[in-house]
Amino acid sequence: MAQAPAPKCNICKEDIAKVFCYECHHFLCQSCNSWHEKFPATKRHTVTDSQCVDRSTLMLTLVCEDHDLEFAYYCRDCECLICDQCVTSVHKGHSFTDIAEVAATARGDIKNRLEQIKDNIKNLSDLIDDFKTTKQTKLEIGTDNFITEINVVSKDLVRIIETETQTNLTDASDFLVQEKQQLLCNLAKLEKSYSEYYSIHEKLEQILREKHDVSFFLNQISLIKEFESLDDISTPEEPKETKPFKTDSFVDSVIERIASKYNSSELITKDKLVVVAIQIGRDKSGCAFQLCSEFRNDTIKTSSSKFASGIFSPNLKLPNSVLLDPDQTFVAFGYDAENKYHDLVVRQNHHDWYYFNEFTKNIPVLDGEKDIRNFNVKTYDLHKDISALVLFHMLIKFNVDQASCRMNPFDFYTTNIQWVLAIPESWNTSSMRKLFCTAFKKAGIDDLIIASETEASALFCKYVLKEKDTDDQEQNTFCDVLDVAAYHVQHDYTVKELSKASIGAWGSTNVDEGFKQTLIRLVGMPIYLHFCEQNPEGVIDLYREFQCKKLRFSGRGENFTFIKMPASFRETVENETGETFSEVIYQSALSRQVKWCADKLRINSYRFASFFYEAKTNLIGYIKTILKDSAVVGTTIIIMVGEFSECPLIQRIVKEEFPDMQVLIPEHPQLSVLKGAVIIGHFH
Structure with a gap:
């Protein structure tokens, strides 16, 4: 932190100050400090070297504004510092604690957080080293081997074969570029997290050296908020390995x-x-x-x-x-x-x-x-x-x-x-x-074949079962973003519908509606509509951000989900209400579940999970209804396809609700319809 230059003594106005008194809020020279230490009223005051005083300390209010007395206690009911006179007046009957005890507890908490941050810094450092060396080298070696094999096979072929070779080389290059980009993106995220944790580590160490309890306590509050706003550390997905070249x-x-x-x-x-x-x-x-x-x-x-x-x-x-x-x-x-x-x-x-x-x-x-x-x-x-x-x-x-x-x-x-x-x-x-x-x-x-999405998905599920070594005759329930149905895919690759596809209120759109209603509860319908009408670009950015967080939400291990809000949303709210966005949220009924941190809306996991309530309840209820149908009795497999099936929360709920059934989730569920349509084309 920046340190304030030593000014002149506030008492004699002549000599350079050597110390700073927290209670008097004065800089003192050596001579004046000698008298300061002799007076009974000031000899127990807390002083420190004037060069060690944080600039922010000079701006802190160290005495009660109502009574102009030093803070002596912490009111637990009002969560604020109070003086001796406050105890018998404004805060009479409240539960309070001596400031030294509160500061001691806060210092212990900071020490624990420092240990946690040190561990996180170590983990991030190890991950960064691993991504910079081993994984990048492995990715490049695998791709180089693939390219070498292609060149060996294509050595004796003529111009037409060179076209095929170039195609494979391009795919390999695209793969390398894509995976390398993802690797560098993950590396950048790790380095960013490392920088943020390291920065707050230095700040916390600095305030631990603060001798004055009140100054320390007030400073640590903002740093704790900064620490809590940091993103959780998660190990990024490793680069995919290059698949071996197939000569045949x-x-x-x-x-x-x-x-x-x-x-x-x-x-x-x-x-x-x-x-x-x-x-x-x-x-x-x-x-x-x-x-x-x-x-x-x-x-x-x-x-x-x-x-x-x-x-x-x-x-x-x-x-x-x-x-x-x-x-x-x-x-x-x-x-x-x-x-x-x-x-x-x-x-x-x-x-x-x-x-x-x-x-x-x-x-x-x-x-x-x-x-x-x-x-x-x-x-x-x-x-x-x-x-x-x-x-x-x-x-x-x-x-x-x-x-x-x-x-x-x-x-x-x-x-x-x-x-x-x-x-x-x-x-x-x-x-x-x-x-x-x-x-x-x-x-x-x-030459065009037209097929329904449900038909294509059902046929794709046939091949998912085949890859999992499951009996082809098995009946299965198919869950998509909007459709739920039961099919029997037969040996001749035709699809027999056991339960007609149904569109209900269990799709991703219902989750969006839950988020929208939360915004309306926070700021009111007129302000929300005004924002949508005046800032269409902001609406697009907002729901793109929510789409990403929605599909990654697991409902476990996440205390909060942060949604980056467009600046135009905050500006609209503040212009319409005349209050800051933080004040508007604080006055809402959701103030305990939603907070404003920098430019992000911090939503606790309970509130965020509530966005999924209607969708998951209707989805599970309808699957249970289908499974009771006499034509579907005996079904043992549920295959989840479609974009909404990528959400960890939805995957977990389906598995928990149907523990006796095998739940299969193919790679890239959102591509299931396209892959099934391709299979239809091959067998046409």
């Missing part, structure tokens, strides 16, 4: 590429060389593809596009958000659309633009070509609208272009590609299917 798969791909190039009927085993699946969900979309040769070796391995959201790790799907310029020309989709619209709002240039935030969420069940063509979607600011048909065409073209770009190194002919579209069960009507077929034809695609 490489050779098969080369053979199929040669067959495609020269149309050799003797070499072609199937007219389709690749299956491309596009999923258009109610809130997000994505695409994935798989070579037919890869399907024989690894059924559920697919290649999918990843997109940056700007707040967390790369996403496998994009929100169905679209941005059009004032001429209604397509500009951006997904997170890119959200970010660009955010920039337009900041510059106040957004008024003539067309922005649709996850427009598919509000598409009703449209049955009839006339209904579909006449249905318009409102823009985010509710001032303009555009045909839903146009938006669907843009959405499909974007995903087709993304898939085509991803497959570009393979140089496939259009006739070699099997396209599959997965849509929500509620959209699986003849009119909606016709709409999607028309949109794909405009994108240059005629």
